[in-house]
Amino acid sequence: MTYSSSLAMGRQRYATRNQNAVSFKRELKGFGPISNTIVLIVLACILGLLYLTQVTKTNAYGYKINALRTQASTLQSEHDELEVASARLQALDRANNSAVSNNLVSVAPTSVVQQ
Secondary structure, three states: OOHHHHHHEEEEOOOOOOOOOOOOOOOOOOHHHHHHHHHHHHHHHHHHHHHHHHHHHHHHHHHHHHHHHHHHHHHHHHHHHHHHHHHHHHHHHHHHHHHHHOOOOOOOOOOOOOO
């Protein structure tokens, strides 16, 4: 079968009045109503699964963020406590080594008042 004869098979053999001499038969191909319904249900299920995966990802990130925030607050409180301890330890050394404390005179108790 040649190319021209294979094209001619889809044509109508005889043209009637007020019609073109060359015409092709149109074959309608498509899904039926049941197939359309099944395809729509499958698409809805896929969209639902995509939505659920996105929601679970954001929840997982929320748990990580919450854990990091609690860790940051714990570290901040520990930092504050260490600053207070450092200031307390430095205050004793500064008081002992300052010029004002070196110029002070030590006083011994002279007598005790009794009643």
